[in-house]
Amino acid sequence: MDAILHSLVYFTQPKFVLLCGLGSIAGLFVGSIPGLSVSMATALLVSITYTWSANDALATVMGVYVVGVFSGALSAILLNIPGAPASVVTTLDGYPLAKRGEAYKALKYATVYSFVGSVFGLVALALLAKPITSIALKFQPMDYFLLAMFGLATVGGLTTKSFSKGLVSAVFGLFFAMIGMDSVLGTPRLTFGIRNLNAGISTVPALVGLFGFAEVLSVVFEGQMDATVNNITRQVVKVKDMLREFWHSLYYSLIGTVVGALPGAGGPVAAFLAYSQAKNIVKKPSRPFGEGAVEGIVASESANNACIGGALIPMLTLAVPGDAVTAIILSVFYVHGLQPGPMFLTTSAESFYAILGGGFIGCVFLLLLGLLVAPHLSKIINVPKTVLMPIVGLLCVIGAYACNNRLFDVGLMFFFGVLGFGMRARGYSVAPMTLAIVLGNMMDSNFRRAISLASSADSKLLALFGRPITMILLVLTLFSIISNVPAVRRMLNRRKEAKAANE
Numbered sequence: 001m002d003a004i005l006h007s008l009v010y011f012t013q014p015k016f017v018l019l020c021g022l023g024s025i026a027g028l029f030v031g032s033i034p035g036l037s038v039s040m041a042t043a044l045l046v047s048i049t050y051t052w053s054a055n056d057a058l059a060t061v062m063g064v065y066v067v068g069v070f071s072g073a074l075s076a077i078l079l080n081i082p083g084a085p086a087s088v089v090t091t092l093d094g095y096p097l098a099k100r101g102e103a104y105k106a107l108k109y110a111t112v113y114s115f116v117g118s119v120f121g122l123v124a125l126a127l128l129a130k131p132i133t134s135i136a137l138k139f140q141p142m143d144y145f146l147l148a149m150f151g152l153a154t155v156g157g158l159t160t161k162s163f164s165k166g167l168v169s170a171v172f173g174l175f176f177a178m179i180g181m182d183s184v185l186g187t188p189r190l191t192f193g194i195r196n197l198n199a200g201i202s203t204v205p206a207l208v209g210l211f212g213f214a215e216v217l218s219v220v221f222e223g224q225m226d227a228t229v230n231n232i233t234r235q236v237v238k239v240k241d242m243l244r245e246f247w248h249s250l251y252y253s254l255i256g257t258v259v260g261a262l263p264g265a266g267g268p269v270a271a272f273l274a275y276s277q278a279k280n281i282v283k284k285p286s287r288p289f290g291e292g293a294v295e296g297i298v299a300s301e302s303a304n305n306a307c308i309g310g311a312l313i314p315m316l317t318l319a320v321p322g323d324a325v326t327a328i329i330l331s332v333f334y335v336h337g338l339q340p341g342p343m344f345l346t347t348s349a350e351s352f353y354a355i356l357g358g359g360f361i362g363c364v365f366l367l368l369l370g371l372l373v374a375p376h377l378s379k380i381i382n383v384p385k386t387v388l389m390p391i392v393g394l395l396c397v398i399g400a401y402a403c404n405n406r407l408f409d410v411g412l413m414f415f416f417g418v419l420g421f422g423m424r425a426r427g428y429s430v431a432p433m434t435l436a437i438v439l440g441n442m443m444d445s446n447f448r449r450a451i452s453l454a455s456s457a458d459s460k461l462l463a464l465f466g467r468p469i470t471m472i473l474l475v476l477t478l479f480s481i482i483s484n485v486p487a488v489r490r491m492l493n494r495r496k497e498a499k500a501a502n503e
Contacts, residue, residue, distance in 0.1 A: 003126040003127075003352065003353060003356060004123065004126045004127075004356065006349075006353040006356075007126070007353045007354075007356035007357040007359075007360060008357070008360070009353070009357070010059075010353070010354065010357030010358070010360075010361065011357070011360075011361060015056070016055065016056070016059045016354075016357065016358070016361070017059075017361055019056055019059040019060045019063070020059040020060065020062060020063040020358050020361040020362055020365065021063065021361075021365055022060065022063065023045075023059065023060035023061065023062065023063025023064040023067075023362070024063035024064070024066070024067040024362055024365035024366065024369060025063075025067075025365075025369070026063075026064055026068075027063060027064040027065065027066070027067035027068030027069075027071060027362075028067050028068070028070075028071045028369050028373065029071070030064070030068060030071075031067070031068035031069065031070070031071030031072050031074075032071040032072070032074040032075050038064065038065060038068030038069060038072075042061060042064055042065065042068075042329065042332075045057070045060060045061055045064060045332070049061070049332065049335075053336075054336040054337070054338060054351060054354070055350075055351070055354045057332055057335075057336060058332070058351065058354045058355055058358050059354065059357075059358045059361070060358075061329055061332055061358070062355060062358030062359050062361075062362050063358060063361070063362045063365060065308060065329070065359075065362070066118055066305075066308060066359055066362030066363060066365075066366055067362055067365060067366045067369060069086065069114075069118075069267070069304065069305055069307075069308055070110070070111070070114040070118070070301070070305060070366050070370065072086060072087035072090075073087050073090045073094065073107075073110040073114065073297075073300075073301055074107070074110075075087075076088070076090040076091045076094050076095065077090065077091075077094035077095060077097070077098050077103060077106045077107055077110065077297075078095075078098055078103060079095075079212065079215075079392055079395075080095040080211055080212065080215045081207075081208060081211050081212035081215075081392070081395070081396070081399075082207055082211055086267025086268050086270070086271050086300075086304035086307070087271075087300070087304070088207070088211075088268060088271070088431055088434050088435070089268075089271040089272055089274075089275045089296070089299070089300035089304075089431070090110065090271075090296075090297055090300045090301060091211060091431075092275070092289070092290050092296055092300075092431065093106075093287075093289065093290065093291070093292055093293045093294070093295075093296035093297050093300075094106045094110065094296075094297050096287075096290070096291050096292035097292040097294070097297075100292055102292070104237075105237050105294070106294070106297060107370065108237050108242070108370075108371065109237075109242065109294045109297045109298060109301075110297050110301045110370070111366070111367060111370030111371055112242055112367070112370075113245070113249050113297070113298045113301045113302045113305075114301045114302075114305045114366060114370065115305075115363055115366055115367045115370070116246070116249050116250075116253065116302055116305075117249065117252070117253045117256055117301060117302035117303060117304070117305035117306040118305040118306070118308055118309070118359070118362070118363045118366060119360070119363050120250060120253035120254070120256075120257065120302075120306050120309070121253065121256060121257050121260065121305065121306035121307065121308045121309025121310055122308070122309040122356060122359040122360060122363070123309070124254075124257045124306075124309050124310065124313075125309035125310075125312050125313055125316075125356065125359075126356055128257075128313075129313050129316065129317055129345065138469060139262060139469065140450065140453075140467065140469075140470065141445075141446040141447070141449040141450040141453065142446070142447070142450035142464055142465070142470050143467075143469050143470055143473055144262070144442060144443075144446040145443050145446045145447045145450060146470065146473035146474055146477055147259075147262065147269065147473055148269065148439040148442060148443045148446075149443070149477050150273075150473060150476050150477040150480060152167075152170045152174075152432060152435060152436055152439070153167075153477055153480040153481045153484075162427065163484040163485070163486065163489075165427060165428045165429070166428075166429055166432045167432070168428065169423065169428050169429055169430065169431075169432040169433045169436075170432035170433065170435070170436045171436070172433055172436075173432060173433035173434065173435065173436025173437045173440065174436045174440050174443070175190070176201050176206070176433075176436075176437050176440070177200075177201070177436060177437050177438075177439070177440020177441055177443075177444070178190055178440060178444060179191060179197055179200055179201050180197060180198060180199055180200025180201070181198055181199070181200070183441065183444060183445045183448070184445075184448055196406070196408040200441070201412060201437065202404060202409055202412070203437060203438055204399060204400065204402075204409075205400040205409040205410070205412040205413040205416065206412065206413075206416045206434070206437050207434060208396045208399045208400050208413050208416075208417075209396070209400070209412065209413040209414065209415065209416025209417040209418075209419070209420060210416045210417070210419070210420035210430040210433065210434060211420065211430065211434075212392060212395065212396040212399070212417070213393065213396045213413060213414065213416070213417025213420070213421075214416075214417050214418075214419075214420030214421045214423075214424060214430070215392065216389050216392055216393045216396070216417070217417060217418065217420075217421040218421055218424060219389050220389070221421070245294070245295060245298045248278065248281060248282065248295070248298065248299070249298050249299075249302040250302075251277065251281075252274035252277065252278070252298065252299045252302035252303045252306070253302045253303065253305075253306035254306070255270055255273050255274045255277065255303050255306075256270040256271075256274065256302065256303035256304060256305065256306030256307045256310060257306045257307070257309055257310040258310060259273065259303075259307065259310065260306065260307030260308070260309065260310020260311040260313075261310040261311070261313045261314055262314075267303075267304035267307045268304075268434075268435055268438050268439070269435075269439065270303040270304055270306070270307050270310075271299070271300045271303050271304045272431075272435060273303070274299040274300065274302065274303035275289075275296060275299045275300055275303075276480075277299065278295050278296060278298070278299035282295045308359065309359070311326045312326060312329075312355065315329065315330055315340055316340050316344050316345070316352065316355070317340070317344060317345065333351075338351055396413055396417070397410055397413070399413075400412065400413035450464060451464075
């Protein structure tokens with residue numbers, strides 16, 4: 001609690017607030033443009049802020065980080081192009097709402113619950129840094145592999161009516177994730193002699209193609225170029241209706257904080273896990289999930305923004321980045337002579353308070369920018385599709401090229417766009433494939449490390465699965481797969497119906 005009180009002092013420092021505000025504005029615009037990531041914006045800040053004081057640099061970086069994570073939801077809702085991998089889940093219900101003419105409502109829910117998730121994660125950082133770090137330290141390679149497996153098994157049953165089609169999509173995603181240099185042997189793998197594939201498939205071109213360019217192709221081939229999206233009006237969204245999901249959002253935020261504290265897991269895993277929990281605990285959603293349920297937006301945005309506080313925990317206490325952005329923030333620390341580690345909270349308390357203060361101020365700017373700027377951005381989908389679709393196509397090309405400044409990535413984007421269009425036409429969801437592409441390398445490296453560590457043990461099976469955390473994750477993964485088998489699902493549904501009839 002003392003850390004939170006000390007962090008509030010920074011609200012009274014005009015320069016600190018101003019720098020945090022400038023960072024927030026930069027995060028809003030950079031994060032909302034597909035292909036321009038929060039990681040990119042944070043990396044640029046390292047070179048800009050190295051002559052600044054540590055507190056000034058931390059204020060700007062935290063503003064970019066907090067608002068940048070949220071702003072990925074803007075293009076996810078308005079254009080069906082996730083601004084970041086963590087925003088993939090937001091497209092599932094956000095874009096259908098926008099197509100119904102309710103973009104304002106979707107953006108308001110995304111803003112408010114991104115704020116809730118961010119504040120929750122930062123409070124958890126202040127109060128629970130040491131306990132959560134001790135839990136994260138106990139995760140072994142097999143635990144990370146099973147956590148990712150659980151995410152893939154769960155998403156297969158969430159994003160498509162056919163669980164088998166969801167798994168097929170995830171398997172193809174894992175295939176694409178394996179392309180590149182072998183993490184153990186250091187030799188090219190599945191590159192088919194194409195040198196540009198040695199570095200693997202970048203996430204941004206795949207995301208932009210599967211969601212953005214696939215949408216352009218769908219509109220063109222369905223002959224809807226003459227159509228316009230429903231007019232967007234400033235809707236009255238009752239506070240009472242919005243707060244109905246508040247207690248659920250705290251649960252989703254807890255998921256995001258814990259997952260964020262696991263190095264390498266991050267926002268995509270947290271968002272998918274929270275979305276799966278939302279489908280289980282929300283009995284009467286406003287609309288079916290995947291068709292414009294605001295409850296889906298609440299789950300996704302609460303969880304992926306709570307990852308901010310979670311990802312900072314291992315970075316500050318162990319010097320182990322929780323995600324790509326905290327890896328760059330770590331370099332900011334070293335540039336300014338700060339040494340994250342077990343003693344950081346004791347020896348550099350003022351810097352810790354500055355991080356918290358910048359985070360909380362960033363949350364305030366998130367709320368203001370989201371509520372005041374986002375409604376104006378929503379007017380973009382009033383543009384006739386004859387104008388909007390070419391613009392979206394151009395953004396797709398720019399976003400793919402900006403990732404690595406390679407025309408090859410533009411070609412990859414076109415490939416994934418055609419693939420995504422074909423998958424949609426056949427009823428295959430692209431979300432499991434996206435998550436598999438994001439997590440594939442982590443799964444591969446951790447599984448092989450686990451096998452290597454167990455190879456010298458007397459009981460290899462016990463070495464792999466004999467720990468409590470591992471057994472819990474294994475049971476959850478198996479339960480997720482078995483419960484989604486069509487025959488088992490029908491049996492469970494019959495039991496639910498019988499129980500409801502008896503009541």
